[in-house]
Amino acid sequence: MSLIQPRTLKGFRDYLPAVMMPREQMMQTAREVFRSFGFAPIDTPVLEYLEILSGKGSDETDRQIYRFQDNGGRDVGMRFDLTVPLARFAAQHIGVLGTPFKRYHIAPVWRGENTQAGRYREFVQCDFDTIGTTSVLADIEAVAVINHLLEAIGFDRFTISINNRVILSGLLELHGLADKTVPVLRSLDKLAKIGREKTHEEMCRVAEISSEQADAVLALAACDGDAEAVLARLPEITAGSETAAEGIVRLTEIYRGAVASGVPTRRLKIDVSIARGLDYYTGAIFETTLDDLPEIGSICSGGRYDNLAGMYTKQHLPGIGASLGLDRLLAAMEQLNLLPVASTPAPVLIVYFDEDRRDDYLKMAANLRANGVGVEVYPDSKKLGAQLKYADGRGFTAAIVAGGNEWAESRCQVKTLATKSTTDVAYTHDDPAALVAVLKQQCDSR
Amino acid sequence: MSLIQPRTLKGFRDYLPAVMMPREQMMQTAREVFRSFGFAPIDTPVLEYLEILSGKGSDETDRQIYRFQDNGGRDVGMRFDLTVPLARFAAQHIGVLGTPFKRYHIAPVWRGENTQAGRYREFVQCDFDTIGTTSVLADIEAVAVINHLLEAIGFDRFTISINNRVILSGLLELHGLADKTVPVLRSLDKLAKIGREKTHEEMCRVAEISSEQADAVLALAACDGDAEAVLARLPEITAGSETAAEGIVRLTEIYRGAVASGVPTRRLKIDVSIARGLDYYTGAIFETTLDDLPEIGSICSGGRYDNLAGMYTKQHLPGIGASLGLDRLLAAMEQLNLLPVASTPAPVLIVYFDEDRRDDYLKMAANLRANGVGVEVYPDSKKLGAQLKYADGRGFTAAIVAGGNEWAESRCQVKTLATKSTTDVAYTHDDPAALVAVLKQQCDSR
Known part of the structure; x- marks a missing residue:
């Protein structure tokens, strides 16, 4: 075909x-x-x-x-x-x-x-x-x-x-x-658009009025x-x-x-x-x-x-x-390049780091959304570098990384994309408050 | 024509x-x-x-x-x-x-x-x-x-x-x-839509499959x-x-x-x-x-x-x-009448009561909008009754009435349309806070 x-x-x-x-x-x-x-x-x-x-x-x-x-x-x-x-x-x-x-x-x-x-x-x-x-x-x-x-x-x-x-x-x-x-x-x-002279000329010609009449209108x-x-x-x-x-x-x-x-x-x-x-x-x-x-x-x-x-x-x-x-x-x-710089519809990306934790990432995302934070979950468990590159390219504000260690210790890493800095933040599905607070602060300060 | x-x-x-x-x-x-x-x-x-x-x-x-x-x-x-x-x-x-x-x-x-x-x-x-x-x-x-x-x-x-x-x-x-x-x-x-029997019949006829095959699919x-x-x-x-x-x-x-x-x-x-x-x-x-x-x-x-x-x-x-x-x-x-009851795009109507106060009504409206209260000014200085009937019919929450006396005394009347009650509220163009507070409270409680 x-x-x-x-x-x-x-x-x-x-x-x-x-x-x-x-x-x-x-x-x-x-x-x-x-x-x-x-x-x-x-x-x-x-x-x-x-x-x-x-x-x-x-x-x-x-x-x-x-x-x-x-x-x-x-x-x-x-x-x-x-x-x-x-x-x-x-x-x-x-x-x-x-x-x-x-x-x-x-x-x-x-x-x-x-x-x-x-x-x-x-x-x-x-x-x-x-x-x-x-x-x-x-x-x-x-x-x-x-x-x-x-x-x-x-x-x-x-x-x-x-x-x-x-x-x-x-x-x-x-x-x-x-x-x-x-x-x-x-x-x-x-x-x-065309100036006084041409307008005067057009008025006389098209509207068939006298030069004096055109002068009066243009005055x-x-x-x-x-x-x-x-x-x-x-x-x-x-x-x-x-x-x-x-x-x-x-x-x-x-x-x-x-x-x-x-x-x-x-x-x-x-x-x-x-x-x-x-x-x-x-x-x-x-x-x-x-x-x-x-x-x-x-x-x-x-x-x-x-x-x-x-x-x-x-x-x-x-x-x-x-x-x-x-x-x-x-x-x-x-x-004229007056439009605001492209940003993502949701400011936070959850990195799909550990394939076995898929449902946890989804739960975390639902939790954050319920608290008013827009969040996208990367759909494929690709290498961390590739996912962070995507986050950077699209203009996300922050990326959340959590692997086996972090989940075991009830925390996650928040990467601030503009500054390339990383913060450890406490998180469990039952108590997302600390993470919500950090993300809201980062999104507001952008 | x-x-x-x-x-x-x-x-x-x-x-x-x-x-x-x-x-x-x-x-x-x-x-x-x-x-x-x-x-x-x-x-x-x-x-x-x-x-x-x-x-x-x-x-x-x-x-x-x-x-x-x-x-x-x-x-x-x-x-x-x-x-x-x-x-x-x-x-x-x-x-x-x-x-x-x-x-x-x-x-x-x-x-x-x-x-x-x-x-x-x-x-x-x-x-x-x-x-x-x-x-x-x-x-x-x-x-x-x-x-x-x-x-x-x-x-x-x-x-x-x-x-x-x-x-x-x-x-x-x-x-x-x-x-x-x-x-x-x-x-x-x-x-x-059509039930098991007709689906079975159609499968056999249109798809040209056997009755047993249709049974397997329908199972x-x-x-x-x-x-x-x-x-x-x-x-x-x-x-x-x-x-x-x-x-x-x-x-x-x-x-x-x-x-x-x-x-x-x-x-x-x-x-x-x-x-x-x-x-x-x-x-x-x-x-x-x-x-x-x-x-x-x-x-x-x-x-x-x-x-x-x-x-x-x-x-x-x-x-x-x-x-x-x-x-x-x-x-x-x-x-099924499940749509919310019609309400006005702006909840407050300013009655055009005193023709000489047009610019004051406009200033009051601008003041309220600047404080986050949506407000319509009735365009014609018709009788009060006609304007209040309009406010009722369209579903406004509150109407503001201010004539010569009210302006002279730096106040206005707020009519709550649902209850037909009237409150006197202090108002000057320089200090709209009291009016803003009353209106916001009325709009929130609806």
Whole structure:
């Protein structure tokens, strides 16, 4: 029989333990942060009716959907984000769930896009949303969640850029551009990437607006610097627009509320140029960048929307939420060697030293686990050197060696792998306390 | 615009918070148990080249694969289990990983099978395997892991049935049936379901063996009762087969090792009739049933295999593992109302009482979270009654009410929702200790 080449599809990847361990840790951290704010977990199917998924994002998103006919002849697709499934879910279940409904969802999504460094066709997103309220408190809370989330994952230097799309809408109204909102915002969204000049040119060409109109939009976007200073300058730039004035009040509330919630001011930026490509944001908008890795773009984005599930229900469901690109963040950390050094899932290895003592090693292991010490037993009674080499290579903290003499004398040797030192510790199956104490101390001090 | 009906595909389901919370808890418990034995997490893509997946299970499995051509014209499929991806993964990465390699993998799989109560086309499996050793220690450990896993999830009454396929092989050899192993085992596997008579009939018809031969096989399978007694009777029934004798020694080691590892004897059964449908098991075989729900079948099965990745590599990789049908277990628990009563992800609700105090509520929430108390702030300043009704309905433990008077007097009211009692507690943003203590005490006592 000829062998089948073991390989993954282009744009897909395996997660080996050294990366999967911190990845699992990140997901668990995210769950704990979300829960501490009262967000509850949900899950939805990977496959949805294609009609649920298609036509919800851009044409590009539509092309990227993995789609096929299932065995029952149904047109189905794999979800490309967690927002469209949330909209479908909310339309279907909101009667049971009630509002406000706060959910998080941590799950993979698929996009058949062209691959590039750090971008995959399968990646985990980490979304949270508050549905059924237009309260500014929910907007503020979203900023606080983003801050907690990144802090808990281990980042200190990051910037959460905040905007309120209503200010832009007011300005566009003021300059007679209300019907050009979508193409103007699309162009504006590229400002950081392609610069002022090219954005100006694209606005005039694609949105078909005048050079003066483009100047007015870009004047707002150029409003930069300290948050309180930007907030103070905005009324002047948008003078004459009541819509913009209301938007500025709300943006100020979000900013000051975030500060009251404990978000450090150094991490907050008012950036009236961010608009997000998606058309459905109608109020607050967020983007988050790592100060030391700005080139990877926003790693946590979101905003307020007026009507989440209008495609599926007549019930009006406003809400706010954001999405952390967990795998994107992980790929960046991996690329930059920021991931914690690989360690073993259990910190202690019991060396399988004396074949006749197999059941004793197993009992010792059960005893240690019952006392909260994770422990692996080497499965084969190989030479001591080989087993210690394995322990070293995998990153165990300590190895326990016990042969006939040690068992006879109710003790064992604990080898500290980092220092290559050995300690004799008393042990019997009936009294593991001394060994537990030594191992816990060694694991804690690592 | 006409509405699109919000619905899930047949055989798929949404997980609402009341079910998703215990489901997440189960997954987290499983991770902790696996890690405590030194198993490390991995992840693999949902989509694989179809040639990796097809022809690995039965014809039925092949038909059930969700398969399609991707945009690049590749034939791809969604994984139907976690074993085939593990085989591909091991073939690809074992050089880097080294052996013994112990991994766990908790992830959904897809099978387009006919749906029935409690069975879905998308479900989470929870697998663990030890690769690269033939040691009986790994077999014993697998039994210990299954025991810990179910105990940690919350079960007490379950039975782990153990067999060693080698004993059956010896018996088949003895009766000249070595070349009929597969059809005989296929029939034998149905014994519990269809009974002795029908199994006998099927063996004779499908495997084309004599009635006497079928009797001999079924005599072994009828060996029932106390584990040590069964082990003592087996040599007689298989007398004359050296293969069977070796198999009995190994099975005895697994049983006694499991007991040494702390698995209660009441949960262990020697069942020489279990063979598992899959052809690749070559040694130990496990099945696990819930004593109070035997009708749902095995909820954790596995066994030893000789050569995991023979389709993809010439490297010989023996191993042992088992798979917990996590969603199947969850569906059974849900059906039988065994799931814990829904509770909120955060136990405390801050009532949004006084609109002018928004930033104070947010500060209080941040303060409590920083002290380890999960807390949700109601987003809208609705009437007190409506907010307390929400708190009651969602299952919060306590609600905090603070209006102008309370803030002025540096205190707040803590309403215990179960007892409808109210306590006055001192609170300032600078000194939250008293409030933290009261809330922690209330959450702990629930």
